[in-house]
Amino acid sequence: MNIKRAELAGTYFNARQLPADPRPKVLFLGRSNVGKSSLINALLGRRLARTSATPGKTLSVNYFAVDGRLLFADLPGYGYARVAKDEAARVRRLIADFLQRVENARLALLLIDSRRGFLPADLETLAALLEKSLPVLTILTKSDKISLSQQRNLIDQFKNKFGLLAIPFSIRSAAGRDEVWRRIQEAI
Numbered sequence: 001m002n003i004k005r006a007e008l009a010g011t012y013f014n015a016r017q018l019p020a021d022p023r024p025k026v027l028f029l030g031r032s033n034v035g036k037s038s039l040i041n042a043l044l045g046r047r048l049a050r051t052s053a054t055p056g057k058t059l060s061v062n063y064f065a066v067d068g069r070l071l072f073a074d075l076p077g078y079g080y081a082r083v084a085k086d087e088a089a090r091v092r093r094l095i096a097d098f099l100q101r102v103e104n105a106r107l108a109l110l111l112i113d114s115r116r117g118f119l120p121a122d123l124e125t126l127a128a129l130l131e132k133s134l135p136v137l138t139i140l141t142k143s144d145k146i147s148l149s150q151q152r153n154l155i156d157q158f159k160n161k162f163g164l165l166a167i168p169f170s171i172r173s174a175a176g177r178d179e180v181w182r183r184i185q186e187a188i
């Protein structure tokens, strides 16, 4: 994928601020610190989305425009235990409201930390995505932290338990990047 232009196109702390925008969208969802913003940067080949080793970096919905015709939606992470209770509730509501309001969402990337696997909070998110009839692709992030055979096990688990396709991904190698782009292009 050769991207000529990519830029931050909007930051929303409240789903009511979301503009009506018919452009096709790819959503990036997952627990705090799972690597959503890092995946966006890897796909775009630019450091546009802010990342941090500390969970709870992204607290708003951020739109990134790709060549002006496609939007990536970087969502705040859920499930971070150490965030204040009302802040965690605000984030959960923002994600839920966003899923209700978002227009022309074509694909949801559900990111799962390779070392931690699928947790209850992920199941809630998956249920919300399926309820919206959104196509879901699972990304196993930080795959550099586990062996190839562990990756194969996880892929089998996701397929057997949830019928989901899972793609291992690491920002440390180009592995996964082309496949994710291929799936995005099929979806939009």
Ligand SMILES: Nc1nc2c(ncn2[C@@H]2O[C@H](COP(=O)(O)OP(=O)(O)OP(=O)(O)O)[C@@H](O)[C@H]2O)c(=O)[nH]1
Pocket (backbone or CB within 6 Å): 030, 031, 032, 033, 034, 035, 036, 037, 038, 039, 050, 051, 052, 053, 054, 055, 056, 057, 058, 059, 075, 076, 077, 078, 141, 142, 143, 144, 145, 169, 170, 171, 172
């Ligand atoms: N080893 C390794 N580290 C990664 C990888 N992807 C992300 N990280 C690291 O994980 C941390 C969190 O990454 P982010 O992209 O900020 O995570 P996020 O999901 O956007 O987090 P929130 O915005 O807090 O929800 C950062 O320190 C990244 O450098 C990866 O593929 N391999």
Ligand SMILES: [Mg+2]
Pocket (backbone or CB within 6 Å): 036, 037, 038, 050, 051, 057, 058, 074, 075, 077
């Ligand atoms: Mg982030």
